[in-house]
Amino acid sequence: MLLKKSNLVTAALLSSCLVSTTTIAGSEIALLIDMLRDNGTVSEAQYQRLQAELKQIQSQNQTSTQIEPPVQTTQAIKPVVVKAASDQFTAQLGGRLQIDAASYSGDPKMGNGTEVRRAYLTLKGTLSPDWAYRFQYNFADTGEDGKGILDAFVAYQGMDDFDVTIGNFKAPFTLHEATSDNFVTFTERASIAAFSPGRQIGAMISDNNDDRTWAIGAFGESVSQHGGEEDEAFGISSRATWSPLNQPRQVLHLGLGMNYQQTGSLDTVRYKQQAETHVAGVNLVDTGVINQAENVLKLGAEFAGVWGPFATQIEYVSTRVNRNKVDDVHFDGWYVETSYFLTGESRHYSQGHFARTIPFKQVGTGGSGAWQLALRYSELDLNDGAILGGETEAVTLGLNWFPTSALRFSANYVDVLSVDGGPNADLTPRLFQVRSQWSF
């Protein structure tokens, strides 16, 4: 119950504006009205009507002020402000919280448990016309891949043909990475996320239109890599998408991606993946450290479609590790997913990725929110030549409930169909996981 009062905060803030104003403007008018009555310009009846109107307005404001509960008479409500060097400066805060619980059966052994999967705060806006900034941090310490700086960049958006972005951000590659984890269909991305470059420090040019997007950038390593005597990895990533059909409830999306990375002084790479879960943190397939890796070339192909409440999405990623003095190795994977809104909504597509679901009828305004069923099949093959990381297939059944557009509750059942080779050969776990999420 504690938080309910904050409903009233903004109302009180705005009404304070109104009250002050009317009082000030009103005092002149009151004086004028009095004079006009005294002069006989307005009749007594007219005077009474004007007075009544004036009082009613003042009392309305009074009422809207009184919705602020009289808890502490000395408490005041103030907006948090930003002092900027330019009139065009803006600052906007965003937040995201994902709380998970998971239960596992079968081998390998994974511990049942709970996790704050993601806890993001984002500050973004414009520094001045054409200069955008964004800073985003993950406060959830989930071990290896958790806590730390996410988006951290400045972007110049003043040119007609493309934007320039400098800082730390997602290297453009694949549809499911371009889609925020808030809005992907299942609680975890498909197993080919093993090949995702993730966020890296770099510079990118890009252009996003409704029907076409393209981006190409040069990138170093992620922010979690510290300096030292060794040169960082360095690479190029690019992605282009085309939507020949792009209407609110009918979308056809095609995309291609290319990611090339020189491995830096260390000449090593490693690919690994959990069983499309995250709570236990146990890898199902894992190449281990691959030495003598000179560079890596990844290619991705994307297809997605939306037809009213139906949506489908297919992606394939190929990863070739070019090795020095030993045979190159080639890994790949793909997934297909389809989803259906029982309540009739459509997946929301925008500029090369999927976005927020807005329920037709939100809980709290007489509705029951949006309900979505989804099914996914995925493969990931980390076996090639001398490298036996494992090849795995899994199927996932998902149910999403969006009570409002800011809230999402998800339940996923993952059945690992097979694991060939690798550290967990022939072990096929099953798992059930749930998530509570708010984001704004």
Place this chain on the structure above:
Amino acid sequence: MLLKKSNLVTAALLSSCLVSTTTIAGSEIALLIDMLRDNGTVSEAQYQRLQAELKQIQSQNQTSTQIEPPVQTTQAIKPVVVKAASDQFTAQLGGRLQIDAASYSGDPKMGNGTEVRRAYLTLKGTLSPDWAYRFQYNFADTGEDGKGILDAFVAYQGMDDFDVTIGNFKAPFTLHEATSDNFVTFTERASIAAFSPGRQIGAMISDNNDDRTWAIGAFGESVSQHGGEEDEAFGISSRATWSPLNQPRQVLHLGLGMNYQQTGSLDTVRYKQQAETHVAGVNLVDTGVINQAENVLKLGAEFAGVWGPFATQIEYVSTRVNRNKVDDVHFDGWYVETSYFLTGESRHYSQGHFARTIPFKQVGTGGSGAWQLALRYSELDLNDGAILGGETEAVTLGLNWFPTSALRFSANYVDVLSVDGGPNADLTPRLFQVRSQWSF
């Protein structure tokens, strides 16, 4: 002096509202007044009075605008905003800083020093009607129990009988845990805090009324526990309170708590406690790791009373560790504290816990703030059977100064009266610690 200007920020922000408004409303009125004079409806004297009124209002607004110092003519002040998916969305920021210094004498050896004890930021509000959220983070890295996610939850408050909360939050147990560390009487909670479950990931139903509160929830482990092959601990926690007397300066509070926890795959528990201090980080009593622990049952009993400037508070906690194949062990502890406001204020009680002290006369408005004297006696017994963690008694004398309701300066003298058994048997340190605190 640097920060003084921020005094003026909000004033400027609001006055910008007023100025614009009056100008706009004023221009119609000015025109009307001119016309009425020209028509002879108002006399020249009346006209002068109306003009004077108009000018005075405009000049008042002018003045309130001019308090913004002309430092950088290009600097602009903007509110930080949140773009929400619902009209009912609200966001409110809170902060807390506690800076401590401590000096120790006697054994065991503890290093004199300083510490940022807590540095919290909180973002909370409502996502839409009936859905509240809260995210709170501790930025103070004080070692083992410091930095990390605190409250992180979503709560549904749309039902008449109870609220539902999902996420990471305090398991309901004991009065001194239910009371924010901002508002507890001494700089550190009494030694039975060794038994506090703290914040855990879980789901809870609860109902808080002025005279009665109850809460019961199922919980996993804290956010700082990462996954792995072992199952997490899992348990249930509940608390109920009753306030037969509940008036602003007269309170009688009774409470009961129950906390049950299965210890997960590892079958271990450990209880330890510092000498009601935190800067040195040295444990005075410590059971070490207790193996073969199947589950733990804790019971708590609470009593508190407020009579004008006097307040008292007593709590007892019993902890039974049920062990496999070896004898169970039982620990317990209790404390009694009493406090008195020299300046006449009362401890502020609300819905099962104590809350913020509002001084009668704040410093800066002619007053000297609120001054409070307090005394506490505490016991903690971690000796039972084969487990010798130590049994300790301590007395604490405290002085709190609240210059304003946002500020608190505290000085505590702790005298450890006895330590029987355990790693520091017969060592009885004394310590003096001070704290500077702001919170909003």
Place this chain on the structure above:
Amino acid sequence: MLLKKSNLVTAALLSSCLVSTTTIAGSEIALLIDMLRDNGTVSEAQYQRLQAELKQIQSQNQTSTQIEPPVQTTQAIKPVVVKAASDQFTAQLGGRLQIDAASYSGDPKMGNGTEVRRAYLTLKGTLSPDWAYRFQYNFADTGEDGKGILDAFVAYQGMDDFDVTIGNFKAPFTLHEATSDNFVTFTERASIAAFSPGRQIGAMISDNNDDRTWAIGAFGESVSQHGGEEDEAFGISSRATWSPLNQPRQVLHLGLGMNYQQTGSLDTVRYKQQAETHVAGVNLVDTGVINQAENVLKLGAEFAGVWGPFATQIEYVSTRVNRNKVDDVHFDGWYVETSYFLTGESRHYSQGHFARTIPFKQVGTGGSGAWQLALRYSELDLNDGAILGGETEAVTLGLNWFPTSALRFSANYVDVLSVDGGPNADLTPRLFQVRSQWSF
């Protein structure tokens, strides 16, 4: 392109204020105008003019509301607020991001790479009249000296003669430390930063006037030091500055600093420094741990001048380590830097330190921002007696571009001229580094 809409957020917020106000104030006026026409007090022509004026104002407000794009009809924009215990409470958010890339040649081996050098968020304001607070956190995890609490204090500013500050903040010492890293001339401070005390927990009295500043405080250790059995280091730091000439484009600055520190129970100190770079994280000179160090006395002398677009700055720091039973050691260093704004701006000096550069013509308003060339020579001598940390000289050439006052792009070329003694004796690396920075 995504962020461009946030340009409109504040406009919409403020215009909502205006619209509501005019409507309310307007309804009385409209009624009055109608009555006056009906009474024949104002003529039909006058009535039309009044009506036109009224409509124009309403339509202006209507227009300013319509700039909010109709993206999501359910999206609402709300300010983040703070509920304070006092009417005088204010909260202001600040941010800073520095993204670096560096390339190295010569020995010692340093890895080329990228880094988020600093990512700060700051929350500051006033709790009530005369009480200021500030909390600042560095989210950039760059290893040893990175992530953590920066400023975290409360300050009482209600006395005429001086302010009192309690918490964690920079111990007052040297001009280049008093100047924010946002506003120093080069990407990294000169090598004598090895002697900077940095931020420590303590209490300080200070007074900052335009022409004179002084500060003296007692300090413990930094927030990153945890407790334990050993006493913390403890010391005193002070600084005084005088500006006999202090005009917007003409400044003469003189300063003296003194920092004394007892080394605590451990009796150790260590001084080390990278090659005026940070990405690789490799120390060029390093005394290693110096034992039997009882206390350290540092003295600093400062000179700076601004003549229109020219600026120069010279500092010398002497550090004497008083050792127990072995010979004391003495280290020192100095630098001289000069800079010139090609576009005619002046370095901005304020109360004992340099501050934000405001370009004459910002990019986006027809200008090309401010361009600054700079040159620095620095020396650091960590060789004395039995301690051979190394003595190094370096020269740095820098170019800064400030497209707007919130943005800065810098390129620095550092040539290490010599290294005598120490772990990298006779190795003289060269390096090129670039930075993208936004700050507000």
